Every structure is written in C-alpha cells, then in structure tokens.
Amino acid sequence: MAVALGACLAAAPAPAQTLLSSPPHAELRLDGPVRVIGPSPLMLEEPLRGEYLLTAEKPGFVVQKARLRFPEGGGPARPAGSGPFSGVSGVIRTLALPGVGQMAAGERGHGWVMLLTEAGALGMVIKSDADARHALNDYNSAYDRLQAAAGTTVTAEEQTDLEIAVRRAQYLQDDARASRRRWLVFAGLTWGYSVLDQAFLRGGLDVRTHGFDTLRVTLQPVSRTQAVLRSALVPGAGQAYAGHRGRGAWLLLFTGGLTSVALAGEHHFDRTLSEQAEAQARYDALSARTSDVDRLNSARDALQQRYSDASSARRTRTLLWAAAGTAWVLNILDAMVMDIPGADGRTAALDREGMYAQVDPGSVRLGFRRGF
Numbered sequence: 001m002a003v004a005l006g007a008c009l010a011a012a013p014a015p016a017q018t019l020l021s022s023p024p025h026a027e028l029r030l031d032g033p034v035r036v037i038g039p040s041p042l043m044l045e046e047p048l049r050g051e052y053l054l055t056a057e058k059p060g061f062v063v064q065k066a067r068l069r070f071p072e073g074g075g076p077a078r079p080a081g082s083g084p085f086s087g088v089s090g091v092i093r094t095l096a097l098p099g100v101g102q103m104a105a106g107e108r109g110h111g112w113v114m115l116l117t118e119a120g121a122l123g124m125v126i127k128s129d130a131d132a133r134h135a136l137n138d139y140n141s142a143y144d145r146l147q148a149a150a151g152t153t154v155t156a157e158e159q160t161d162l163e164i165a166v167r168r169a170q171y172l173q174d175d176a177r178a179s180r181r182r183w184l185v186f187a188g189l190t191w192g193y194s195v196l197d198q199a200f201l202r203g204g205l206d207v208r209t210h211g212f213d214t215l216r217v218t219l220q221p222v223s224r225t226q227a228v229l230r231s232a233l234v235p236g237a238g239q240a241y242a243g244h245r246g247r248g249a250w251l252l253l254f255t256g257g258l259t260s261v262a263l264a265g266e267h268h269f270d271r272t273l274s275e276q277a278e279a280q281a282r283y284d285a286l287s288a289r290t291s292d293v294d295r296l297n298s299a300r301d302a303l304q305q306r307y308s309d310a311s312s313a314r315r316t317r318t319l320l321w322a323a324a325g326t327a328w329v330l331n332i333l334d335a336m337v338m339d340i341p342g343a344d345g346r347t348a349a350l351d352r353e354g355m356y357a358q359v360d361p362g363s364v365r366l367g368f369r370r371g372f
Helices: 002-011 088-096 100-104 108-151 156-201 224-233 237-241 245-289 293-337
Strands: 017-022 027-031 035-039 042-044 050-057 064-070 078-080 206-209 214-218 354-360 363-369
Touching: 035 042, 064 206, 078 206, 088 100, 088 156, 100 108, 100 156, 108 156, 108 245, 156 245, 224 237, 224 293, 237 245, 237 293, 245 293
Parallel strands: 017 214
Antiparallel strands: 017 042, 027 035, 027 050, 050 064, 064 078, 206 214, 354 363
16 A cells, blocks of 8 residues: 555656746746746746756846756756855856856846957057067167267267157157056956956845745846946946846947047057157257257157147047046936836836936936935
8 A cells, every 4th residue: 555655656746836926927037958938926837957047027127037956856946046146156257257257147248248348458458568568678779779879979960869769769668558557457447347247236036935846036126226326337237237238238338438449549649748748859959959950940840740749639538538428427317217117117216215217208307305
C-alpha cells in the first residue's frame, strides 16, 4: 500500500508555480532557455529549469529585473540577485568594462552608449599621451641644438629660430598634457557612473516567496523627483529610470557627444593660444635683434593672424560649451515634463512632496509641492 502511494506521488505532476505582483496585473517576462510572457498572476504550467531573467513592467512603475533559479530536478524557483543591489556579477562586469553589465541586464542601448563613450575617451587619452611624448622628444632635440649653438657664431635670425623651436616644443607638450588630464577626468567620470548605475541606481526587483509554489514581486513606483535628480546627474538617466530607455540612451549619446566635441574645442583653443604666444615671442625677439623691416612686418602679420585665430577658437569653444550646457538643461526639463503614465493613463504626478509635473492634453503644469 505504501509502495503504491509512493508511486502515485512520484508520478503526480509538480505543482504549477505562480508569480504574483504588487501592484497586480504587471507584465512579467521570463527570459532563459525559453521565454514566458504574461500579466500577473502568471501561472507556469510547464516546469522550468535553469536560470531565468525576470522583468516586471507596469505603467507608472520602474522597469526592474531579478534572476530566478529553477532547480534542475524541477520545483519552485528561488530568487537570485534581487534586492536594491543589482548583483555582484553585473558590477564586476561593469568594473572590467563600462556598459557590459548594463548589456547583460538587457539594457543594450544604454550599455553601448556607455561602452562607446568610454572607448572614445580612452582613445583620446592614448592619443594625447602619444602627442605629449612626441613633443617631449622634440623639446629635447631643440634644446640640444640650442645648447650646441651657444659656443658658435650664429646670426640673430638663427638664434631666434632655435629659441622659438624650444618654446614651440614646450607649448605642444603642455597642451598635450592638459588635454590628457581633461580626457582622463572624462573617462574616469564615465567609468565611475557606469559602476554606480549598475550597482545602486538601477536596483533589483524585490522577489519573495509567498507560499510553497508562489513568488511575489514588488514593483517600485516611479518618482518624478528621482527622475529629475538622475537626469541632473547624468543626461538620460532619469528617462531610462522612468521607462523611456531609448529616449534616455539618445539623450546620453547626444549630450555626451557635445561634451566630447567641447573638450576637443578646448584643446584647439589651447593650441591657438600657444601659437599666438609663439608668434609674440618671435616678434619680440626679432624686434630686439634685427632692424630688417621686411622680417619685422612678416612677424607682425603672423602675430595678427595668430591673434585672430585664437579669438575665433575662443568663440567656438564658448559656443560648444553653451550647446553642451543647453543639451544638459533640456534633458533636465524633459525629465520634469516627460510622460509617466499612471493607472488612469494620464501623466502622473507621483510625488507627495517635491517637484511635480502634470501633463494633460493642451496643458502643462510644473511646480513644487511641500508637505505641511
């Protein structure tokens, strides 16, 4: 009798597992060896095995993810990687290479933008370092020639050329080092934000057991204040947090691209200032050593041209930084008024306190709500 009962239990199918959500009716998606999609409560009729990525979405709530492990022998899944910390493995991937952790978590657009931005910044660091080394070699060579000419008879023009060659190499070296510092700071900020975004800003989906064969996932409501603050920290971050992932990736790419161009404009401005200083030094040296009117006029014309180039580079640099700043401000304004659908399909003003935005057909209201 006991043997027959054991055989019946062994032959009985494993109980179906159910995924519940709070709030209810969230869209749940399991990605793994097979894909399962449906609204909660989602009943898994077929037994699953292995590791799955669970994504929960609902209008007005943050798109969050967690990993579930289904035993190979069948049975209920166990949460793995839930909670506010998004998982050590994802952070390690991002520490190794910015954006890789985001790609592994399914945020391919955001991950590619972070990876390409970091690659571009590091490429400019390498180029600036190579320029600095090349300028150092030129400086050593020019200085050796100047020292060798100290005990010989050279003309005033030749002495001036030797001194200017040393100054030119020094200016080039200083410009390359300044550019390298700027790109290193930009690369470090990109890398640091990528790790911070992966570790803390994204957050894992809270998944807890709710009985033997039931898991309950709890979604976090979108906060307008958090969205604005994240966009103020990094362009597009607030949009991605609120569910506009493609929009956030484009804003990050656009603003980051303008910032990169502005950094390049800063280097160009440094270079024109160095060329102006070089032309000024040549003119001053010739004025003190020669009375050749033609050479003096030529040096004066060159100085005027360099001054004009520096003024133009200064205006260009100002415009580029203004464009980057404008893109940053527009990104923040977009986070303040972007669509966050609520339960009734309208744009929700979800914060009880702090900044809010209410967008209805034909009207936009912005304000700051204080508690009493």
